[in-house]
Amino acid sequence: MRAVRSCLVGLVAGVLALPSLAAPVRGDEGMWVFNNLPRKQLKERYGFEPTEAWIEHVMKSSVRFNSGGSGSFVSSNGLVLTNHHVGADTLHKVSTAEHDYYKEGFLAKTPADEPKAPDLELNVLQSIEDVTARVTAAVKPEMNPGEAFLARRAVIATIEKESLDKTGLRSDVVTLYQGGQYHLYRYKKYTDIRLVWAPEFDIAFFGGDPDNFEYPRYDLDACLFRAYENDQPAKIEHFLQWNPQGAAADELVFVSGHPGKTDRLNTMDALKFQRDVRAPYVLGMLRRMEIMLQQYSQDGEEQARIAKEDLFGVQNSRKAYLGQLGGLQDPAIMARKSAAEKSLRDKVNADPRMKQAYGGAWDKIAAAKKVHRENLVRAALLEQGRGFGGNLFPMARTLVRLAAENAKPNTARLPEYSDAGRSSLELQLYSTAPIYPDLELTKLTDSLGFLAEQLGAEDPLVEKVLAGKGPAARAAELLAGTKLQDVEERKKLAAGGQGAIDASTDTLIQLAKLVDPAARAVREVMEKQVTEVERQAYAQISKALFEIEGPSRYPDATFTLRLSFGTVKGYEENGQMVAPITNMGGAFEHANKHGNKAPWELPKSWHDKRSQIGAETAFNFVSTCDIIGGNSGSPVINRKGELVGLIFDGNIQSLVGDFIYDETQNRAVSVSSAAISEALRKIYNAGALADQLGK
Amino acid sequence: MRAVRSCLVGLVAGVLALPSLAAPVRGDEGMWVFNNLPRKQLKERYGFEPTEAWIEHVMKSSVRFNSGGSGSFVSSNGLVLTNHHVGADTLHKVSTAEHDYYKEGFLAKTPADEPKAPDLELNVLQSIEDVTARVTAAVKPEMNPGEAFLARRAVIATIEKESLDKTGLRSDVVTLYQGGQYHLYRYKKYTDIRLVWAPEFDIAFFGGDPDNFEYPRYDLDACLFRAYENDQPAKIEHFLQWNPQGAAADELVFVSGHPGKTDRLNTMDALKFQRDVRAPYVLGMLRRMEIMLQQYSQDGEEQARIAKEDLFGVQNSRKAYLGQLGGLQDPAIMARKSAAEKSLRDKVNADPRMKQAYGGAWDKIAAAKKVHRENLVRAALLEQGRGFGGNLFPMARTLVRLAAENAKPNTARLPEYSDAGRSSLELQLYSTAPIYPDLELTKLTDSLGFLAEQLGAEDPLVEKVLAGKGPAARAAELLAGTKLQDVEERKKLAAGGQGAIDASTDTLIQLAKLVDPAARAVREVMEKQVTEVERQAYAQISKALFEIEGPSRYPDATFTLRLSFGTVKGYEENGQMVAPITNMGGAFEHANKHGNKAPWELPKSWHDKRSQIGAETAFNFVSTCDIIGGNSGSPVINRKGELVGLIFDGNIQSLVGDFIYDETQNRAVSVSSAAISEALRKIYNAGALADQLGK
Secondary structure (H helix, E strand, O other): OOOOOHHHHHHHOOOOOOOOOOOOOOOOOOOEEOOOOOHHHHHHHHOOOOOHHHHHHHHHHEEEEOOOOEEEEOOOOOEEEEOHHHHHHHHHHOOOOOOOHHHHOEEOOOHHHOOEOOOOOEEEEEEEEEOHHHHHHHOOOOOOHHHHHHHHHHHHHHHHHHHHHHHOOEEEEEEEHHHOEEEEEEEEEEOEEEEEEEOOHHHHOOOHHHHOOOOOOOOOOOEEEEEEEOOEEOOOOOOOEEOOOOOOOOOEEEEEEOOOOOOOOOOHHHHHHHHHHHHHHHHHHHHHHHHHHHHHHOOOHHHHHHHHHHHHHHHHHHHHHHHHHHHHOOHHHHHHHHHHHHHHHHHHHHOHHHHHHHOOHHHHHHHHHHHHHHHHHHHHHHHOOOOOOOOHHHHHHHHHHHHHHHOOOHHHOOHHHOHHHHHHHHHHHOOOOOOOHHHHHHHHHHHHHHHHHHHOOOOHHHHHHHOOOOHHHHHHHHHHOOOOOOHHHHHHHHHHHHHHHHHOOOHHHHHHHHHHHHHHHHHHHHHHHHHHHHHHHHHHHHHHHHHHHOOOOOOOOOOOOEEEEEEEOOEEEOOEEEOOEEEHHHHHHHHHHOOOOOOOOOOHHHHHOHHHOOOOOEEEEEEOOOOOOOOOOOEEEOOOOEEEEEEEEEOHHHHHHHOOOOOOOOOEEEEEHHHHHHHHHHHOOOHHHHHHOOO | OOOOOHHHHHHHOOOOOOOOOOOOOOOOOOOEOOOOOOHHHHHHHHOOOOOHHHHHHHHHHEEEEOOOOEEEEOOOOOEEEEOHHHHHHHHHHOOOOOOOHHHHOEEOOOHHHOOEOOOOOEEEEEEEEEOHHHHHHHOOOOOOHHHHHHHHHHHHHHHHHHHHHHHOOEEEEEEEHHHOEEEEEEEEEEOEEEEEEEOOHHHHOOOHHHHOOOOOOOOOOOEEEEEEEOOEEOOOOOOOEEOOOOOOOOOEEEEEEOOOOOOOOOOHHHHHHHHHHHHHHHHHHHHHHHHHHHHHHOOOHHHHHHHHHHHHHHHHHHHHHHHHHHHHOOHHHHHHHHHHHHHHHHHHHHOHHHHHHHOOHHHHHHHHHHHHHHHHHHHHHHHOOOOOOOOHHHHHHHHHHHHHHHOOOHHHOOHHHOHHHHHHHHHHHOOOOOOOHHHHHHHHHHHHHHHHHHHOOOOHHHHHHHOOOOHHHHHHHHHHOOOOOOHHHHHHHHHHHHHHHHHOOOHHHHHHHHHHHHHHHHHHHHHHHHHHHHHHHHHHHHHHHHHHHOOOOOOOOOOOOEEEEEEEOOEEEOOEEEOOEEEHHHHHHHHHHOOOOOOOOOOHHHHHOHHHOOOOOEEEEEEOOOOOOOOOOOEEEOOOOEEEEEEEEEOHHHHHHHOOOOOOOOOEEEEEHHHHHHHHHHHOOOHHHHHHOOO
16 A cells, blocks of 8 residues: 655645545544544453553654655664655665665665665654634634635644744644544654665565555565664654564554545545546546656666656555545445435434534535536646646745745745745755656656646647647756756745746746746635535534534544554455465465566565575464555554554555445555564564664 | 557547548648549659559559458468558467467468468458449438438448449448548458468567657568468469568658548647547547556466457557647647648638638538537447447447347448448457457456446446446446357347347346447437538538649548558658668667567577578668558558568657658658568578468
């Protein structure tokens, strides 16, 4: 399973789309917030009662990869465990034509050999504060949706800035229950992150795209980073103890991580919009990107290396979306969702007070979805930037907007330009990650063609963007006339403010200025007529649910820290029982079964050390824990709070998890901690590193 | 370049789309009909005056592959030369998991070893008769477009039937100049076609998708079939002499083949429709198919074999469409087209009589394109069958329609069910080509999902089609309940007529019945409000052109026999001259340059015989001849009427050839006859076969 990656966040999570509330909770369902854990369920189902110390320890040991993904501290000297595919973005950025760490793996012999990630930010949750009252009070009943949107944005910016100034911690006001609650999340932030160890791509992603979202699996989808402070390995108080045996069958386990986005209680209109409009549209874009990246990769080995990580991400998203869409197109699943909605609406309508207060919410969402539908394409192309592919245009836009937003008071800015988020934004904007000119050209050419296709070649904005040229010629011209690949140039433009932007002859800066009014316009329509309307409506539905079904509910995923729980347990598929745990010897058998050909080719290191590897060592396992994209890299923890595994995937049956959880077949897939220990010691000559785990 | 292949004909040529007229002819431009050859241009540019005997000989030596593609007779004992990729459909159909002739190549040691193609029909043009007056007379001025459409269809069916009864020849009334003229083409038909020789896929398509539409090239894209009559090799009077030296630089050459479809003089509104609506839509479908087939291929080696030919076809179309769209999105090209249109319209409007007679044509086409736009998706899904993928549904539909159409008089039937076309239809319907259940399931699942996406899952027809299931479950159910994979079952249903269809419990027959009313309805809208309106309007434009610019014009391509002419000549690309002729030694260098890795891996046979191959032997060459998809397999002929080459591709600059020809860079790519001779004798131990060529 793919983490929620920054480059795809607009696709996967929908920059402007909103999640919603969930149906009655069943079994091991739920991605629980740490200040409202399912104590009753845990006690009744598992006889487990977490202490406050257990909760705090797990919370502060959990790490969010701001690039999209999860991880955990696993040593006192700053080691962070995550997936190879969560680290992939960094592995790729620190690689070159000569040293392809993403493909070949990496091991730092000493701390001095650990390469620094150019733009990786890790967040560790320190506290949660309920600020619902203050946020809600800022929105007056007489305000129209546009005014309400701006008032809420302003109070959130103020709360975040105050918290940052007071604590020095990253401070994010998070919208939960789609507007039912607002919580202030404070994170300790690490921005000096260095690579310690990664295995080869071929074992991290053994089985490749065909095996992705399948089970049984044999993947060492793991890597280790180290957090630094003041140029020294960070001293970490809360880190997970390492259990070298891994999880056992039927054991209770927990997942502490950052699920990206779910839509469990989206209304039927919202689900149908996703089914009939948005998911097909996104899939079309993903297929287009996939073919484009494949074509680019065919140009040579270095091109294949350059595009590999992008291509993997796109293929992963394509498979995930296809599974999700398959679920939405299944009338049986939709009937369950529809029945739950009807039941809730009937109860609301049966009570005159509730009917008056909440009864109109569903129709408001239906109306918002119509506006969403009309603006989906323009929003994707102009505001999410799908019409201007590559890494350079987003930088140009950021510089153009930075100058404009800086001139406004903090409370009136687009949220990503607020004072509280400034240092995170600058980490990305001044990233020293390599930019590959010919991939930029390929992406910009393709996306300008996409823009012309989607809006029509005679759309006035398209004509201005293309400036009398075809997409290929115009893309070449734009890239020949920019210097934004140079970090110093970006810093100079940022420092120069509006004057520097106005005076700039950089072609991409000029393009970003040209596009900005239209992009802002569609964003404003989406914010005021979709986001805000839905937020208010879902807040009503949320209140109705709390009144009718009680407070033990989890909010839909929002890329904030959640705790899931479940059992290590197999499942039935096509009439066969799938065993819950695979072992390392099985990897060799699985490779043989596929003729040892890519993507089932085990790396040389594994063949070389085959005789020394314990064939019975647990490799991957499944559990009933409720996860979704973004949970990749989450630690799997036992009752004692020890790390027994590492989430890296969901099975194919879990792909409908965006909107429904079904314990019979939905499974989370993990690497066993046993396999990580074994591989470090026996295959990668990294005993010294293994010795640090849990210490 | 891809031939116009049956499975993609709806995509590539647009079952319901109409081509149109061309701008002023320049240089070597033109795909000329054999009864209106460019004698003046040939004499003035090349001092060449073809005799009647030369023309008849070339015409009767030229072969149309009814599956989509061209070829030629090259021996008195029935040998037919075409491209490996034109023969691919048959190569694939006669292959099995044990013998993959498509991949590994094939050589029949004796005629007894030549495997028979299960459904291949070859056509050889015998005569052309102008029937414009009779067709036009059937359409009365007082008829509305719907009545006109039916009247024209009826008279065409009558003419074809009369001709078939009188001559026994396949008789097709062809619409030329988009309605300006109607000609009756009579073909001798061969339906017992057997495979004689094919090289390995790796040399036929050396360089694969990356090199497709590129130059220089090193491809042996050739194979040989043999036509049989009465179970004996056919005795052929007109076949081409074989020139073992191939074409020389600067030589005048001709291409005699069957270009599928061009749109050279589409009006600007029609071109913009193609640019903004149809081409993007088709590309979306192609990308979807490409990913689906790639995914299927990953399931194993046998799956890869099964899907390979489909996948190649889809990739080829995707690349061709992308090139075409690139041209349409180039404002400079569109400006040239626009200027030509303006010039013609100005001349028409300057003459009151012409203005009255022809002046309204352009607006009629614009109006038709609006209707086309509104119906494009339903027509693609329901009538062209994109919502019901695989080989079985089309058979079910044919059976359902056959029963219904047989009940009508010949003149009132859908044209593909007319008496004149019946035997060709039955050849396809009763094909013994293998049907692969899991590929059928993959395609049907994907296309039912596509149907639901495109029409919306709550469209009443979609709900009936899916019958309460998701696409995957419904596809499995449909395929479990059909016996149409059995040829005898198809014959039984066809013989049983409407009664058998009514009584059938076959799931796919029932599905075809369910869909048919809606499919026929959208077809009727397209025929009466688009096809007919455009035909009348383009006929007016055509007449205006003849009046203003004289009779020496060629009609747009219609998959009928055409003669192109040109010179073997290099061209300039990115400031470099590209030499016109490559040699066989260059293939080894090209492979080395790409690390001898797929798709640049030469077959073992080539490495084994490397020392015996004349490295200087001409391999591929380019010429200025004006060709398009469907010309694949066409013979390249010198002044003497000898075969000197075999068309197999166009360069990337030729991809705009659908609507514009530019002699500076547009090049047709051929295999030299020298390379075919050399390869047969030195590599494939087929000297005896080579000895038959031209004899």
